[in-house]
Amino acid sequence: MPSAANVKIDKQVNQENALAESSQNLTPIRQAITIIEHKIRNLEKRKTKLESYKELQNTGKELNPDQKQAVAKFGEVLNTLDFARDLCKQFLGIASTTEKEAKKLAKKEAALKYQAELARLREILLVQDALNQMGNEAVRDDFLHGKNGAAQLTEADLKLLDDFYPAVTPKHEAGNATTFTNEVQSAAEHLLAAVDGKPKEVFGGTYSQIKEILGKIHESGYFDQAQVRFLQPLEKVCFLDSFLFL
Known part of the structure; x- marks a missing residue:
């Protein structure tokens, strides 16, 4: 049967382990506050015990030498307790301010990260759009000759885009899901x-050249002009059809 002393020691060890585990999840200043709070609780217990000795002394009961020595330190215990409480209050204020600033910083960093990810996604979509559009022979001819608002590109530029396009366009292969997954991974790496x-x-050129070519394509604003140019004849046809049916 375990002795009372062993039970007390085990209880103390378990409490210390629990305190250590909880402290691992706290910031350094919160760990310091936890230690001070633990000290305050011990001082309050000691204060209560000394008060009971004083009450016994006031009733005329004779205290033993150890109890008298403990009561003599009552004022010292009160001063230490007041100091610990004041220190804990100051640390709590510092912790609160620090945590608020940390939350603001984390929020700002999250917003910046979101904007950066959004910008990268936008760039990827622009790359895919340009590659898809350049499959049109009329569009390729405009860029090759630098007409109709298109930027001037060379045959080498177009070939580099033609070679790049399949690499960023993963395709499913019947009965082989692994191949598609690998192609998606490779496409993502190429795009980024x-x-x-x-x-x-890469493909007889460099990624920086591909980016430069795609930049010229989008900066020309050709595709927006092409939309208007292609829509105008269609609008005229629709108007004539409506007129004929009047």
Whole structure:
């Protein structure tokens, strides 16, 4: 049967372990506050015990030497307790301010990260749009000759885009899901490298060249002009059809 002393020691060890585990999840200043709060609780217990000795002394009961020595330190215990409480209050204020600032900083960093991710996604969509549009022969001819508002590109520029396009367009292969997953991973790496404009060589050129070519395409505003240009004849046809049916 375990002795009372062993039970007390085990209880103390368990409390210390629980305190250590909880402290691991706290900031340094919160750990300090936890230690001070633990000290305050011990001082309050000691104060209560000394008050009971004083009450016994006031009733005329004779205290033993250890109890008398403890009562003599009553004022010291009160001063230490007041100091610990004041220190804990100050630390709590510092912790509260620090945590508020940390939350603001984390919120700001999250917003910046979101904007950065959004910008990268926008760039990827622009890359995919340009590659899809350049499959049109009329569009390719305009860019090759720099007409109708298109930027001037060379045959080498178009070939680099033609070679790049399949690499960023993963395709399903019947009965082989792993191949598609690998192609998606590879396509993502190619797209991000192009968006970042890495100087790494690829398809007879570099990612930075691909980014430069795609930049020329979008900066020309050709596709927006093409939309208007292609819509105008259609609008005229619709108007004539309506007129004929009047």
